[in-house]
Amino acid sequence: MRIVLDSTKCSSLGMCESVAPDVFEVGDDGALTVLDSTPPEHRRAEMEQAVAACPTGALSIEG
Amino acid sequence: MPDPLVVVGASLAGLRAVEAARRAGFDGPLVLVGAEPHLPYDRPPLSKAWLAAGPAPEVPTYRPRADLDELGVELRLGTPASGLDVDAREVLLDGERLRYGALVVATGAAARTLPGEQPDGVHVLRTVDDARDVRAGLERGARTVVVGAGFIGSEVASAARARELPVTVVEAAPAPLVRAVGPTAAPLLTALHGRAGTDLRCGAGVAGFEQHGGRVTGVRLDDGGVLPADLVVVGVGAAPCTGWLDGSGLAVDDGVVCDGALRAAPGVFVAGDVARVRDGDRDLRVEHWTSAAEQGALAGANAVASTAGEPLRTASPVPYFWSDVYGSRVQLVGRPTDDTELLGAEDGPWLVLYRDGDRLAGALGLDLPGRIMKFRALVARGAGIDDAHELVRAAPLPVAS
Amino acid sequence: MSRSAEERAARPYDPADLSSLAFWSGTAADRERVFAELRRDRPVSWHRPVENGLFEDPNDQGFWAVARHADLVEVTRRHDDFLSGQGIVFESMPQELLDAGQGFIAMDPPRHTKVRRLLSSAFTPKQMARISDRIEANARRIVDDIAHKGEVDFVAEVSALVPMHNICDMVGIPEQHRRTIAHEAQFAGGWRDEDLMQGAEPLTRLVQSTHTVRGIAQELITERRAEPQDDLLTALVQAEVDGERLTDDEIVSFFGLLMIAGNDTTRQSTSHGMKALTDYPDQRAWLVEDLDGRMGCAVEEIVRWASPIMTFRRTAARDTELNGARITEGDKVVMFYASANWDETVFEHPERLDLSRSPNPHVSFGGGGIHHCLGNQLARRQLAAIFRELLTRLPDIEVVGEPVLSNGNFFHGVNRMQVRFTPERRAA
Numbered sequence: 001m002r003i004v005l006d007s008t009k010c011s012s013l014g015m016c017e018s019v020a021p022d023v024f025e026v027g028d029d030g031a032l033t034v035l036d037s038t039p040p041e042h043r044r045a046e047m048e049q050a051v052a053a054c055p056t057g058a059l060s061i062e063g
Numbered sequence: 064m065p066d067p068l069v070v071v072g073a074s075l076a077g078l079r080a081v082e083a084a085r086r087a088g089f090d091g092p093l094v095l096v097g098a099e100p101h102l103p104y105d106r107p108p109l110s111k112a113w114l115a116a117g118p119a120p121e122v123p124t125y126r127p128r129a130d131l132d133e134l135g136v137e138l139r140l141g142t143p144a145s146g147l148d149v150d151a152r153e154v155l156l157d158g159e160r161l162r163y164g165a166l167v168v169a170t171g172a173a174a175r176t177l178p179g180e181q182p183d184g185v186h187v188l189r190t191v192d193d194a195r196d197v198r199a200g201l202e203r204g205a206r207t208v209v210v211g212a213g214f215i216g217s218e219v220a221s222a223a224r225a226r227e228l229p230v231t232v233v234e235a236a237p238a239p240l241v242r243a244v245g246p247t248a249a250p251l252l253t254a255l256h257g258r259a260g261t262d263l264r265c266g267a268g269v270a271g272f273e274q275h276g277g278r279v280t281g282v283r284l285d286d287g288g289v290l291p292a293d294l295v296v297v298g299v300g301a302a303p304c305t306g307w308l309d310g311s312g313l314a315v316d317d318g319v320v321c322d323g324a325l326r327a328a329p330g331v332f333v334a335g336d337v338a339r340v341r342d343g344d345r346d347l348r349v350e351h352w353t354s355a356a357e358q359g360a361l362a363g364a365n366a367v368a369s370t371a372g373e374p375l376r377t378a379s380p381v382p383y384f385w386s387d388v389y390g391s392r393v394q395l396v397g398r399p400t401d402d403t404e405l406l407g408a409e410d411g412p413w414l415v416l417y418r419d420g421d422r423l424a425g426a427l428g429l430d431l432p433g434r435i436m437k438f439r440a441l442v443a444r445g446a447g448i449d450d451a452h453e454l455v456r457a458a459p460l461p462v463a464s
Numbered sequence: 465m466s467r468s469a470e471e472r473a474a475r476p477y478d479p480a481d482l483s484s485l486a487f488w489s490g491t492a493a494d495r496e497r498v499f500a501e502l503r504r505d506r507p508v509s510w511h512r513p514v515e516n517g518l519f520e521d522p523n524d525q526g527f528w529a530v531a532r533h534a535d536l537v538e539v540t541r542r543h544d545d546f547l548s549g550q551g552i553v554f555e556s557m558p559q560e561l562l563d564a565g566q567g568f569i570a571m572d573p574p575r576h577t578k579v580r581r582l583l584s585s586a587f588t589p590k591q592m593a594r595i596s597d598r599i600e601a602n603a604r605r606i607v608d609d610i611a612h613k614g615e616v617d618f619v620a621e622v623s624a625l626v627p628m629h630n631i632c633d634m635v636g637i638p639e640q641h642r643r644t645i646a647h648e649a650q651f652a653g654g655w656r657d658e659d660l661m662q663g664a665e666p667l668t669r670l671v672q673s674t675h676t677v678r679g680i681a682q683e684l685i686t687e688r689r690a691e692p693q694d695d696l697l698t699a700l701v702q703a704e705v706d707g708e709r710l711t712d713d714e715i716v717s718f719f720g721l722l723m724i725a726g727n728d729t730t731r732q733s734t735s736h737g738m739k740a741l742t743d744y745p746d747q748r749a750w751l752v753e754d755l756d757g758r759m760g761c762a763v764e765e766i767v768r769w770a771s772p773i774m775t776f777r778r779t780a781a782r783d784t785e786l787n788g789a790r791i792t793e794g795d796k797v798v799m800f801y802a803s804a805n806w807d808e809t810v811f812e813h814p815e816r817l818d819l820s821r822s823p824n825p826h827v828s829f830g831g832g833g834i835h836h837c838l839g840n841q842l843a844r845r846q847l848a849a850i851f852r853e854l855l856t857r858l859p860d861i862e863v864v865g866e867p868v869l870s871n872g873n874f875f876h877g878v879n880r881m882q883v884r885f886t887p888e889r890r891a892a
Binding site (some may be wrong): 012013014015017018021025026027028029030052053055056057 | 107352353360385431432433435439461
Binding site for chain 1 (some may be wrong): 588
């Protein structure tokens with residue numbers, strides 16, 4: 001499973017960080033960092049929740 | 064064929080409800096009913112990016128129709144619900160009675176208007192059609208008057224100033240936003256207007272509109288003064304859309320009253336702006352994007368659980384709200400209180416911490432996009448004010464660049 | 465000769481000297497006299513090529529000097545008109561060195577945007593919090609090591625060590641490489657400094673130091689790929705934006721940049737800060753009255769006062785105007801940070817150290833925009849930590865004699881500076 005960020009869509013609202021703070025972090029400049037783009041499989045449901053929480057559809061999961 | 068799961072209200076909460084229903088394994092018929100003719104779309108951009116100069120934006124729909132088809136959602140758009148019969152388990156649509164196995168009420172709220180005649184050029188800002196009208200006014204270079212210095216009004220004023228148009232904000236209260244964000248943050252946010260060149264008039268009530276040939280020409284104030292205007296945007300809050308539930312037997316009290324599982328009656332769940340959650344000492348109706356999303360998902364899942372006879376879930380997520388004004392981002396998590404502490408520089412970035420005794424009740428940040436979710440996490444785990452201080456000590460707040 | 469080259473050739477040089485080795489070998493106060501005149505009369509002025517000694521560029525015809533605060537901010541923000549990709553120092557450089565040594569600081573969008581996003585993972589609040597305890601521990605360790613000595617070279621034993629340990633901790637550089645890297649990193653900005661060069665041929669030495677640092681970086685990156693750690697290098701190896709990762713080369717370049725930008729800047733600010741606290745005892749007394757409450761504000765003024773980076777260059781992407789000056793495509797445009805930080809239209813009495821100055825819109829971290837210093841929070845935090853430690857434990861520490869300044873045109877460098885203090889009595 002790979003987390004894919006489309007930074008052109010990200011609006012730095014931090015919903016994903018709220019769901020999984022060890023995987024996503026918004027920086028002081030508003031740029032989102034995917035701290036771990038290949039989280040372990042057992043976290044899939046949580047990652048799907050983080051992706052779904054994004055208001056602008058900037059995140060997706062591959063694989 | 065089982066009775067369908069019906070979701071009334073095709074905005075964010077309604078959409079999240081149908082998505083969650085499918086995620087929960089519901090494979091029966093799903094009907095999504097919407098009063099507006101549009102596919103579910105995202106409202107926050109309507110008062111932000113949508114009003115900015117540049118090419119006309121597209122309707123910010125969440126998902127294309129094909130996606131919803133694939134989810135197996137029957138769309139009944141442009142179809143306002145007109146009544147509900149809880150005993151018969153039927154929703155009234157355009158004279159048709161639609162039977163449901165479980166129902167999610169997500170009809171949202173409607174923008175309040177001012178009493179009296181509404182000449183052309185006077186708008187609220189709630190729907191994509193409202194936003195088109197407001198945008199068209201700004202495109203014409205209107206002299207703009209905004210009634211209400213809340214967040215929607217402030218966003219409209221920012222959009223006008225970003226186009227270098229003259230704008231006046233009229234606010235009935237002597238000090239705006241105090242109820243929304245507390246006594247410390249309110250004046251700091253209010254000060255943004257002046258810095259951006261917006262004329263803010265506080266303690267000024269609106270008596271009515273001046274018009275010529277059916278078009279607005281000005282806003283008449285209580286003191287008799289008139290502010291000339293070609294475009295008036297009224298942002299004085301929203302009222303939950305519950306009129307269609309009269310006589311349904313659901314308890315309505317500034318919103319449809321529901322419990323912590325969002326259940327209003329057997330098989331009936333509520334989500335979003337229309338939901339008033341009463342659960343223990345919690346009695347809240349929240350008009351935030353995040354609440355609509357989170358409650359929508361919970362209501363959809365619980366609606367499915369109720370038909371399957373499974374236990375319902377409850378949730379009490381920490382409220383989160385944001386606004387973009389004059390190029391600054393405002394983010395509020397948790398619950399504002401009057402016991403506050405200000406960190407950072409007054410012209411930003413700054414942070415207001417809300418205390419409840421020695422607990423952290425909430426936090427509001429101006430231009431601190433990297434910080435606010437860390438405070439949401441603290442509020443969620445019932446952290447103390449000391450934990451908030453430690454967070455700031457370990458990573459001091461950024462300063463303006 | 466191209467049209468723009470002809471225009472440049474026809475343009476008269478400003479009489480003020482910003483180009484000679486002598487100008488850059490003087491003191492900040494000497495330079496300020498020239499800057500003050502330019503700010504007042506000729507805010508954007510054309511100058512003969514800087515005296516170089518590294519690399520002769522026969523096509524170098526000169527540069528524009530931007531002296532005022534407002535103009536500097538404008539150049540910074542107009543990154544489409546004023547590019548970084550052709551070099552960010554005065555001097556023309558061989559392309560290979562540009563690529564290797566300057567990394568993303570000398571990039572333009574769209575590549576810069578992407579790389580900056582990836583690199584910003586190094587400076588998120590979470591990362592800052594993670595190393596925050598280390599920064600304080602390193603400050604303690606540095607003061608521990610000098611506390612009994614009574615007199616030391618402040619640069620070698622304090623200023624140089626503060627950023628070295630902090631950055632190395634953050635990046636994840638093992639102890640055995642630290643001094644090598646800190647030493648080699650100095651050549652990037654100090655290749656004109658005889659004191660540092662010790663007779664070495666500048667270009668050769670610069671290439672050599674670049675190779676050394678890059679070699680270490682590559683070795684560590686390979687290790688992190690095989691065995692991830694909880695450090696910045698690992699984060700950079702794993703970071704991903706829009707499906708893209710950083711290449712090894714990009715990480716190596718950033719590593720080099722971090723070592724230079726991270727080490728040399730904080731080092732200079734620490735030294736200049738110590739000197740300022742010696743020269744202005746009343747300001748120091750004010751600060752000490754409420755160290756915790758006033759340090760944040762004081763650090764801003766120390767950073768303004770130090771102006772650790774004196775110049776950055778851009779190159780005009782097209783014919784354009786800047787505060788009335790007609791700039792031609794390809795012109796070098798050099799921003800003078802010390803000058804902007806002394807702009808009397810922005811700072812009241814800029815010549816006075818005022819630790820309580822607020823607001824303090826200094827440009828020591830840049831004028832905003834896309835190249836604004838990524839590590840500014842890290843720098844602030846380090847300065848606060850070391851000065852708190854010094855002023856608490858060695859309350860009478862002061863500079864004795866005059867500091868030995870470096871004479872480059874990039875870093876406002878201090879090479880050596882003696883300090884004296886009453887040795888700390890060892891705790892039982």
